Amino acid sequence: MEYDERNGSRRPVKRKGVGTAVLLVCTAFAVVIGLLGGILLTVGSRDARTADRTAERPALSAVFGEDTIPFPASAERQDPASVTIAETAQSGTGFAYDGQYTRAQVVELCAPSVVGIDAVFETTVSYWGRLQTVEQSGSGSGVILTEDGYIATCAHVVDGAKSITVTLNDDVSYPAEIVGTDARSDVAIIHIDATGLTPATLGDSDMLTVGEDVIAIGNPLGELRGTATSGIVSAVKRSVVVEGSAMELVQTDAAISPGNSGGGLFNSSGKLIGIVNAKVSDSSAEGLGFAIPVNSVVNEINDLLHYGYVTGRAYLGVYTQNVTLSNGYGYYAYGGTRCVEITDVAEGSAAEAAGLRAGDLILSVDERTISSNDDLSDAIAAYNAGETAVLTIRRDGNRMEISVTFGEYKPQ
Numbered sequence: 382m383e384y385d386e387r388n389g390s391r392r393p394v395k396r397k398g399v400g401t402a403v404l405l406v407c408t409a410f411a412v413v414i415g416l417l418g419g420i421l422l423t424v425g426s427r428d429a430r431t432a433d434r435t436a437e438r439p440a441l442s443a444v445f446g447e448d449t450i451p452f453p454a455s456a457e458r459q460d461p462a463s464v465t466i467a468e469t470a471q472s473g474t475g476f477a478y479d480g481q482y483t484r485a486q487v488v489e490l491c492a493p494s495v496v497g498i499d500a501v502f503e504t505t506v507s508y509w510g511r512l513q514t515v516e517q518s519g520s521g522s523g524v525i526l527t528e529d530g531y532i533a534t535c536a537h538v539v540d541g542a543k544s545i546t547v548t549l550n551d552d553v554s555y556p557a558e559i560v561g562t563d564a565r566s567d568v569a570i571i572h573i574d575a576t577g578l579t580p581a582t583l584g585d586s587d588m589l590t591v592g593e594d595v596i597a598i599g600n601p602l603g604e605l606r607g608t609a610t611s612g613i614v615s616a617v618k619r620s621v622v623v624e625g626s627a628m629e630l631v632q633t634d635a636a637i638s639p640g641n642s643g644g645g646l647f648n649s650s651g652k653l654i655g656i657v658n659a660k661v662s663d664s665s666a667e668g669l670g671f672a673i674p675v676n677s678v679v680n681e682i683n684d685l686l687h688y689g690y691v692t693g694r695a696y697l698g699v700y701t702q703n704v705t706l707s708n709g710y711g712y713y714a715y716g717g718t719r720c721v722e723i724t725d726v727a728e729g730s731a732a733e734a735a736g737l738r739a740g741d742l743i744l745s746v747d748e749r750t751i752s753s754n755d756d757l758s759d760a761i762a763a764y765n766a767g768e769t770a771v772l773t774i775r776r777d778g779n780r781m782e783i784s785v786t787f788g789e790y791k792p793q
Contacts, residue, residue, distance in 0.1 A: 698730020
């Protein structure tokens, strides 16, 4: 069973060249990775435009409550399980905050906090043997976090975008810029130059129960902004693999379509408890949608707002490619072995400091077998910056063990 990306809706806009490209619905993440020959093993935002915005990041009292989730004073990260979600209601709705609302009341309360997102991406395709630059448009959704224009969405909706336009619930549109993205958690923060917006109120996703009523609000197909669909929580902390990344998500039977990614999943108290990011694409399956539980990304959201990247993520700093060693390659014990070959080492990285070189074959990390780029990424994701691991490599036919102290990824 395949999990359809993550629900960003893409379509061709115009092409710089001749002919018509056949464009498939896919994530920005998948497009970028598909064009690269290797993988830079690091996690975090790569958008250098965020560097000068650090001093301007807003306080999150409007979202999280004055004393509940302040910006981290240093790079020390909070434990999401220890966070107390704000209990402050949005104003001006005419509803009492405590208790449950009708579906109509939830939609009235929450719809102004959900936006439509249109993004334009550039990619290169081969047309009759010639490379052509093609522009794609992508559509998604977002959830307003602050009154002054900071919006949460999915990383795959905006990562790598050439331009982004946000349309509010009242049909007013604004250009947006990326503050930060995090591919591992599939969350991103963008910003528009607007004030007086209606921020969502976060709920406690750890308190969700199977069978609980929920409403998804988003921009399905990139054309039906403000669409609300209702359902129940089908499962909590469902372990699924979405485009090679293992995630624990809230499962719901509320209708989810391409373009819903980045939109909100709200409970019957009108609180945001999930960010919609995936659905099952199998034609024989229905009512299998997924959302990122908000408690699992509280720290990521805070870090993206404050720093433009997620702090504390382990960084190795190598480009790699998958290889399979044949029986004629070196010592017979490695015949047919699948592993990862380093094609380049980033200057000033942890890998360079440890003495890793282009051409080294990575066989394991702390005795965890590495058979592919995905294996290596998952292995590194288990560590924090500053922690040490032993990499077993093969160099010039010799097996070696190299100790590596991981650095912290920061956008250039």
